[in-house]
Amino acid sequence: MAAAQPVFSSNYTAEEGAKEFTSLLKSEGQGGRWTLIESGKGIERRFRFKGFKKCWGFMGTVAQECIVQKHHPEWSNVYNTTFMRWTTHSPPGLSAKDVLMARFCDEAAATFGEVYEEGSEEEGGLGKDLVDRVGVEAGDCCVPKEKR
Numbered sequence: 524m525a526a527a528q529p530v531f532s533s534n535y536t537a538e539e540g541a542k543e544f545t546s547l548l549k550s551e552g553q554g555g556r557w558t559l560i561e562s563g564k565g566i567e568r569r570f571r572f573k574g575f576k577k578c579w580g581f582m583g584t585v586a587q588e589c590i591v592q593k594h595h596p597e598w599s600n601v602y603n604t605t606f607m608r609w610t611t612h613s614p615p616g617l618s619a620k621d622v623l624m625a626r627f628c629d630e631a632a633a634t635f636g637e638v639y640e641e642g643s644e645e646e647g648g649l650g651k652d653l654v655d656r657v658g659v660e661a662g663d664c665c666v667p668k669e670k671r
């Protein structure tokens with residue numbers, strides 16, 4: 524079950540969040556395609572394309588913007604599908620960058636010919652499993668590096 528309430532990063536106010544972020548959510552019935560994760564601290568969705576080439580093209584475009592924004596997704600890829608989660612690790616919660624990147628992804632996906640089926644994202648499938656695992660097993664991102 525998704526959380527009832529979003530949890531915003533301490534550098535992002537609930538008022539800003541309500542305005543810019545609510546329209547991203549599928550649950551709002553305004554054409555948004557993202558789902559709030561259980562903790563309320565992130566949003567996730569699946570993107571599907573005609574084949575690997577389109578999917579990887581999309582991921583490359585997103586990666587370039589990540590470098591610009593200094594903000595990374597938790598994501599996985601299997602063939603024509605990427606499962607993506609936006610959350611801010613530090614300070615934890617949903618931030619303006621998550622909202623900005625989620626919108627960027629929605630728009631970029633359209634230019635790569637996203638194949639979207641209404642109601643097909645109820646279960647995240649393998650992609651979600653993989654993201655859940657890297658989230659837990661990686662964990663060295665966004666942690667200030669110790670000087671050696």
Ligand SMILES: C[C@H](O)[C@H](O)[C@H]1CNC2=NC(N)=NC(=O)C2=N1
Pocket residue numbers: 593594595596610611612613614664665666
């Ligand atoms: C120093 C650098 O800006 C930080 O480590 C950034 C990088 N990208 C990030 N990405 C995400 N998703 N969360 C963060 O807290 C974060 N922190």
